[in-house]
Amino acid sequence: MNKIFETPLYGYERSPDQDSPTPVRHKVIVIGAGPVGLAAAIDLAQQGVDVVVLDENDKVSFGSRAICFSQRTLEIADRLGCGRRLVDKGVLWDRGKVFFDDRQVYDFNLQPDEGYANPAFINLQQYHFENYFVERVRELQAEGAPIEIRGRNKVEAIGTHEDHVRLEVETPEGPYTIEADWLIACDGATSPARRMLGIDFEGRIFEDNFLIADVIMDADFPSERWFWFDPPFNRGQSALLHKQPDNVWRIDLQLGWDIDKEREKRPENVIPRLKAMLGDDVEFQLEWVSIYTFQCRRMESFRKGRVLFAGDSAHQVSPFGARGANSGLQDTDNLCWKLKLVLDGKAPETLLDSYNAERVYGADENILNSSRSTDFITPKSEMSRILRDAVLDLSEHYDFARPLVNSGRLSQPCTYDGSSLNSADALNGPAGTRPGSACPDAPLGDEFLLPKLAGKFTLLTIDADAPDTLEEDGIEVTRLALSVKDDMTLALKRRYLGDATSAVYLIRPDQHVAARRDSYEENTFRHAIRRACGKE
Amino acid sequence: MSDLILTPNIKNADDFYAELLAAHEGLEKADSDALNARLVLVLANHIGDSTVLTDALRAAALTDS
Numbered sequence: 001m002n003k004i005f006e007t008p009l010y011g012y013e014r015s016p017d018q019d020s021p022t023p024v025r026h027k028v029i030v031i032g033a034g035p036v037g038l039a040a041a042i043d044l045a046q047q048g049v050d051v052v053v054l055d056e057n058d059k060v061s062f063g064s065r066a067i068c069f070s071q072r073t074l075e076i077a078d079r080l081g082c083g084r085r086l087v088d089k090g091v092l093w094d095r096g097k098v099f100f101d102d103r104q105v106y107d108f109n110l111q112p113d114e115g116y117a118n119p120a121f122i123n124l125q126q127y128h129f130e131n132y133f134v135e136r137v138r139e140l141q142a143e144g145a146p147i148e149i150r151g152r153n154k155v156e157a158i159g160t161h162e163d164h165v166r167l168e169v170e171t172p173e174g175p176y177t178i179e180a181d182w183l184i185a186c187d188g189a190t191s192p193a194r195r196m197l198g199i200d201f202e203g204r205i206f207e208d209n210f211l212i213a214d215v216i217m218d219a220d221f222p223s224e225r226w227f228w229f230d231p232p233f234n235r236g237q238s239a240l241l242h243k244q245p246d247n248v249w250r251i252d253l254q255l256g257w258d259i260d261k262e263r264e265k266r267p268e269n270v271i272p273r274l275k276a277m278l279g280d281d282v283e284f285q286l287e288w289v290s291i292y293t294f295q296c297r298r299m300e301s302f303r304k305g306r307v308l309f310a311g312d313s314a315h316q317v318s319p320f321g322a323r324g325a326n327s328g329l330q331d332t333d334n335l336c337w338k339l340k341l342v343l344d345g346k347a348p349e350t351l352l353d354s355y356n357a358e359r360v361y362g363a364d365e366n367i368l369n370s371s372r373s374t375d376f377i378t379p380k381s382e383m384s385r386i387l388r389d390a391v392l393d394l395s396e397h398y399d400f401a402r403p404l405v406n407s408g409r410l411s412q413p414c415t416y417d418g419s420s421l422n423s424a425d426a427l428n429g430p431a432g433t434r435p436g437s438a439c440p441d442a443p444l445g446d447e448f449l450l451p452k453l454a455g456k457f458t459l460l461t462i463d464a465d466a467p468d469t470l471e472e473d474g475i476e477v478t479r480l481a482l483s484v485k486d487d488m489t490l491a492l493k494r495r496y497l498g499d500a501t502s503a504v505y506l507i508r509p510d511q512h513v514a515a516r517r518d519s520y521e522e523n524t525f526r527h528a529i530r531r532a533c534g535k536e
Numbered sequence: 537m538s539d540l541i542l543t544p545n546i547k548n549a550d551d552f553y554a555e556l557l558a559a560h561e562g563l564e565k566a567d568s569d570a571l572n573a574r575l576v577l578v579l580a581n582h583i584g585d586s587t588v589l590t591d592a593l594r595a596a597a598l599t600d601s
Contacts, residue, residue: 387577
């Protein structure tokens with residue numbers, strides 16, 4: 001049987017666009033059918049926006065690549081109709097072990113807080129993730145949604161104009177030209193779109209190489225995250241072992257910057273390293289080996305006129321902390337509702353500048369966390385190594401040192417503090433739901449809160465009055481009325497009220513808080529709606 | 537929250553200093569460096585207060601006055 005990543009999933013088919021005498025104009029074109037591009041396309045298609053995805057390939061990603069998907073990503077995937085599939089297939093984990101030199105220094109349990117529909121993290125090969133998203137595209141097509149994936153359609157040139165973009169696309173049957181009102185470039189770290197537009201990719205804060213191997217074995221290692229600092233089998237570097245579905249284990253071995261990549265990738269060099277790590281008696285099969293090179297950097301601006309960059313094309317971080325694909329999904333989550341409002345003429349084009357501002361803020365947060373992890377994992381000076389080793393030695397004996405151990409700070413949803421779309425906080429409520437925050441989930445009887453907040457502006461009232469619907473300059477807002485009387489687990493109270501006794505939240509279509517107050521006041525909330533749409 | 541203390545605060549200062557030297561006695565340079573690093577971290581955690589820690593880092597750098 002062929003592996004999933006060896007089977008064409010969206011093989012080339014001739015499009016009527018290729019026979020059109022004049023270039024066909026679409027609403028949105030997405031370049032790249034990776035997790036981020038597929039999420040963007042599904043999000044737009046669900047809102048009825050005509051979208052075409054162009055990918056130079058016709059298969060899901062080769063090898064596991066991104067493997068660790070966060071709760072926020074699963075919540076976004078729920079909104080896109082694929083969350084359940086990911087969780088059902090993924091490996092759940094909440095325990096981890098930290099090793100230093102030849103010994104275990106401590107273990108930990110993430111002890112997930114109760115009252116969320118989705119787990120804190122799952123491990124899942126990127127090819128499974130993409131496969132489920134492609135399935136979702138097929139479902140939408142069957143329902144008549146205006147979405148297409150065109151395999152083996154390679155964008156060769158991008159022409160940018162005042163109100164559209166024009167693409168020259170190469171196919172197995174020759175080139176054709178198409179146009180779009182808007183282009184979303186999700187074409188990865190090496191983004192040809194970025195290069196074609198001649199845009200620089202700023203900052204090179206850190207560079208390193210990792211040998212990444214997917215290994216199939218029937219080992220009885222538990223589904224835990226094991227991280228090694230300076231182990232005997234990879235001196236001076238780090239190593240990570242993580243379980244994926246189908247008895248596939250993911251091994252990341254840090255190699256340093258100045259290495260011979262081709263040499264390191266050869267099985268005769270890889271296998272002895274893995275044997276030293278796993279033990280001589282463990283039988284394993286190599287499924288995939290790759291050398292992954294990363295840099296911490298981002299584009300200065302994620303928007304250039306009618307072209308929007310999302311995911312790795314816009315920003316790159318180290319693999320520590322699962323901040324790559326997870327931040328890419330937060331990009332499209334942030335972008336697509338704004339693009340829909342702009343396409344419908346319900347918000348000014350400048351609303352898209354808030355996509356840039358908010359997601360640059362998110363990227364900088366990820367780069368900061370990622371750089372700090374890297375500084376801990378790979379000390380840059382003798383003294384930083386001495387301090388790092390002191391932390392690890394102390395962590396074996398004392399709890400206090402464990403929060404200082406930094407093998408990657410796992411991705412958390414970004415809070416857009418200071419965003420121009422936020423209204424001033426007018427509730428003495430919990431910090432976790434201040435304006436800019438992604439709404440935390442909470443149980444509502446047998447259901448959960450987040451699915452009720454998806455894809456539209458919502459006025460969430462907790463023991464407060466407000467109109468059931470509200471319209472402000474073309475923006476429709478519907479009320480979701482809740483009460484702590486029904487809040488059996490007190491999660492709603494804990495996450496949304498704190499010390500307050502009532503609250504009214506204005507929540508954006510991407511489930512981020514735009515404004516909050518203890519009671520409804522029409523004028524305030526009308527302003528908040530306008531502000532959240534970039535009109536003030 | 538209290539301010540960083542930069543006036544004499546250790547009773548029997550000579551005893552403490554002797555104890556500090558004794559802890560390092562007979563250690564190789566690398567082991568002494570490691571001990572100092574662990575000591576800094578233990579003391580920093582005890583203090584906890586980030587303002588005091590920031591002030592202490594600044595005081596130790598001898599760049600202020």
